[in-house]
Amino acid sequence: xxxxxxxxxxxxxxxxxxxxxxxxxxxxxxxxxxxxxxxxxxxxxxxxxxxxxxxxxxxxxxxxxxxxxxxxxxxxxxxxxxxxxxxxxxxxxxxxxxxxxxxxxxxxxxxxxxxxxxxxxxxxxxxxxxxxxxxxxxxxxxxxxxxxxxxxxxxxxxxxxxxxxxxxxxxxxxxxxxxxxxxxxxxxxxxxxxxxxxxxxxxxxxxxxxxxx
Numbered sequence: 001x002x003x004x005x006x007x008x009x010x011x012x013x014x015x016x017x018x019x020x021x022x023x024x025x026x027x028x029x030x031x032x033x034x035x036x037x038x039x040x041x042x043x044x045x046x047x048x049x050x051x052x053x054x055x056x057x058x059x060x061x062x063x064x065x066x067x068x069x070x071x072x073x074x075x076x077x078x079x080x081x082x083x084x085x086x087x088x089x090x091x092x093x094x095x096x097x098x099x100x101x102x103x104x105x106x107x108x109x110x111x112x113x114x115x116x117x118x119x120x121x122x123x124x125x126x127x128x129x130x131x132x133x134x135x136x137x138x139x140x141x142x143x144x145x146x147x148x149x150x151x152x153x154x155x156x157x158x159x160x161x162x163x164x165x166x167x168x169x170x171x172x173x174x175x176x177x178x179x180x181x182x183x184x185x186x187x188x189x190x191x192x193x194x195x196x197x198x199x200x201x202x203x204x205x206x207x208x209x210x211x212x213x
Contacts, residue, residue, distance in 0.1 A: 003184040036085020075131040078203035123151030134163035
């Protein structure tokens with residue numbers, strides 16, 4: 001959890017949570033992107049590297065480079081701004097998209113529907129699911145079920161800005177092979193599945209509220 005140690009990430013998260021600053025949609029998206037880059041940097045510490053020899057203007061040098069690029073997968077639509085930051089860290093990565101959205105808001109057993117999927121093959125790859133808010137973990141779990149036909153990755157990471165304790169516990173129970181990298185974990189989760197104190201609806205704050213009907 002990045003927020004355990006005060007850092008630049010702490011400053012960015014404070015701005016993202018601040019209700020007054022959230023009124024500036026451009027600034028909110030920019031802060032999501034900055035947070036995504038730092039989460040991506042944290043992810044880089046857990047990936048495989050190989051030693052290679054390169055030639056500098058003066059001599060040869062042994063350096064470590066990533067063994068393979070990850071596949072970054074955004075949970076639409078809130079994940080896009082965060083994804084952009086992670087993509088700045090891994091500019092050579094392949095990218096996929098999953099549209100997973102809530103269809104019922106009555107209790108923690110929220111129903112989530114997936115109606116769009118565009119993802120590269122995942123067999124023996126490093127897959128990274130990107131979603132700002134890990135509330136009940138239903139969106140991630142539903143998205144993962146939809147992704148399984150794309151192949152079995154050799155490693156699965158989940159990047160989230162804020163998670164609830166409930167969501168973390170549920171994710172560990174139903175997707176124990178996943179490695180979670182999260183900025184902060186909040187204790188409370190409302191009956192309608194919103195993290196408290198959280199920061200509100202990340203998708204609405206970044207791109208504007210949706211109107212149905």
